[in-house]
Amino acid sequence: MKRILALFALWPLWLWAQESSIQIIPQPQHLEQGNGRYTLHNATFSLRLDGSEAHELADYISTSPLQLKRSRSEKADVRIFLDETGKNFESDEAYSLKADTTGIEISARHEAGLFYGFQTLLQLSRQPITLERVGCVLFPKEEGDFEVPYVNIDDAPRFKWRGMHMDVSRHFFSPRQIKKQLRMMARYKLNRFHWHLTDDSGWRLELKSYPQLTQTTAYRPVAHYMDWSEQGRRFCNKDTKGASGGCYTRAEVRDIIDYARRLHITVVPEIEMPGHSWEVLATFPELACSGKGYENSELCIGNDKTFTFVEKVLSEVMEIFPSEYIHIGGDEADRSHWAKCSKCQARMQREGLSDVRELQSYFTRRVEDFLARHGRKMVGWDEIIEGGLSPRATVMSWRGEEGGITAARTGHDAIMTPWVCYLDNAQDFPIYEPRGIGGYLPIRRCYDYDPVPAALTEQEARHILGVQANLWAEFIPTEAHQEYMYYPRLCAIAETAWTKPQAKNYERFRAKALGEVEWLKRQGYYPFELKYEYGDRVEAQHPIAHKAIGRPITYVTPVSPKYPGSGDNTLVDGLRGGFTYQDGRWQGFESKDFDVTIDLGSVEDISHVEAEFIQRLDQWIWMPREVIVYGSEDGQNFTELGRQQNDVDPQIPGFQFRHYGWTGQARARYVRYVALQNGHPGGWIFTDEIVVQ
Ligand code: ACM
Secondary structure, eight states, X not given: OHHHHHHXXXXXXXXXXXXXXXXXXXXXXXXXXXXXXXXXXXXXXXXXXXXXHHHHHHHHHHTSTTXXXXXXXXXXXXXXXXXXXXXXXXXXXXXXXXXXXXXXXXXXXXXXXXXXXXXXXXXXXXXXXXXXXXXXXXXXXXXXXXXXXXXXXXXXXXOSEEEEEEEOSSSOOOHXXXXXXXXXXXXXXXXXXXXXXEETTEEOBOOSSOTHHHHHHSEESSSSHHHHHHTTOOOOOTTSTTOEEOOBOHHHHHHHHHHHHHTTOEEEEEEEESSSOHHHHHHOGGGBTTSOSSSOXXXXXXXXXXXXXXXXXXXXXXXXXXXXXXXXXXXXXXXXXXXXXXXXXXXXXXXXXXXXXXXXXHHHHHHHHHHHHTTOEEEEEGGGGTTOOOTTOEEEEOSSSHHHHHHHHTTOOEEEOOGGGXXXXXXXXXXXXXXXXXXBOXXXXXXXXXXXXXXXXXXXXXXXXXXXXXXXXXXOXXXXXXXXXXXTHHHHHHHHHHSOGGGOOHHHHHHHHHHHHHHHXXXXXXXXXXXXXXXXXXXXXXXXXXXXXXXXXXXXXXXXXXOOTTSTTGGGSSOOOOSOTTSSSOEXXXXXXXXXXXXXXXXXXXXXXXXXXXXXXXXXXXXXSEEEEEXXXXXXXXXXXXXXXXXXXXXXXXXXXXXXXXXXXXXXXXXXXXXXXXXXXTOEEEEEEEEEO
16 A cells, blocks of 8 residues: 555656656757756747748747747747848758747748747647645646746758658548648648549549549549459449548648648649559540540550640649649559550550550650649659659659669659558557558658668769658548558658758657657547557567578579568578568568578588468468478488478468478588478568578
């Protein structure tokens, strides 16, 4: 009993300690903390800034939770001003913030910096905790004042492009929900909202030029994308009973753009072409190679009408969206349709194009040229590199970093969004997470990513504009689920986007993220409960010891260049793979037996050889049919030590992990491990480690 009372007595202290540490996401580049705090009590602010921006910023500050009143006095508690003394701010988004006995000063060379300085102030401000006795227990009581620790902050972003992407085609999200996320983007100093407005599953942008697009495809008879995808991919009229979906009117879009602008966020629209256009072809079948809708997703590039359509759509998009960049998609087109189309073939002949990749490149160039003539820049997914990159294109690198590297090396700008930025992957033990796209992406993986590939020179690295979190919505039918996938991983990507590597620190970030989750919940968001994070597979959490570690390994069948793990040492590095085969610890073998030999260096007694495998039907990965282990003393003559057959049902869904091998007594210097293909054409085998004991 005494111990319990002691805990109650310590609880306020613990709360105080939690509240008093400075927690700003993203971490400022330079932060010094002083002793003491400034109390904002019936506090005022002054703002030295001209023009309409001044009204907007003043409005934003006046309506913030700090409840500051505008004052003309030079002695306001919070003094916000453009610094004209020539102080060397790194960029328009840079700012300084000082809090001391005289109050708080935020300065910058541009209004954007003042806005970010104020975001930092919002995160620094804490309501002091006073305690109230209820019976024999002390409870914290909230009052209207705020306290700001004495600090000296000089801050500036690492990257210009700090993006968040939202897919509203697979599932529709309301303007209210979008604005709710924009507010968090501003809090985390993100500045590009990549709005994926069109895709196979619905065109969401109401256009004057083609009202049929939303009239025909904004609604469907089934609510969940996966059901829609598996049940014929049909659309329906808005008034059909049970119709699900929606679209944004031009007025709603303009309102969102303006809302974002006030938060210093540019809305970058994505209009998918020439693939992912099932919904366009359902509306305008004449733009398909076959002239029929509901067959494929690729616009016919041989047809001049396609260009008329695209240019008219983009003209209206440019009229609505002031963004310098327009995203034209460009990913995952099934080019085989163009190979079979007489109009596409005729175009290729006329234009001297040697293959369908060049045909797509021809299309992209024409679109880029059209946008450039209207003063806009084109950005596209990294497939736009294939067949030749348009001269001024910016590449969004999603299939790993290769696209970004190629772009930067050829003088093009790039934005990095490899799979560690794909928040549609599960963030914890995938078996217990909502159904998702298939991978495992814990917050630490997001945090540790550096968007500047080591392979680039300093000069080339200047082309890396930034980094972006992507959230595809195939498996995300609700607002709460969407937020669960964004937060708190978005905080990790925001810190990577803003904070220079030398100021990053995962342990500190994690403590901040734990606090941020509680804050998000109090604001009505639905973040992942980071404090209950299970973490990676237990097997992957600690290195293992065995006889083959670091020994030379030869491959009879080469590993797939798509999944090489972390190189030739992967299978003998003592590291088991985690929940995802994309974590650099698994090696993938496509449509092949897997056959390797390890040289132990000298003849040894061995008693056990095993390797581990994954089965993931949705990713086309199976267990091997059978494994065979051989031993040899001279590397010439091998004896079969044993074999083991697969015992996992090849139809079973979900994650399966199994070890297969041999146990016995033998002497060998060379150990050969063979895993026979599972018999599924195009199927994969993935393994992480060959353990020899
Ligand atoms: C993409 O994830 N298909 C760009």
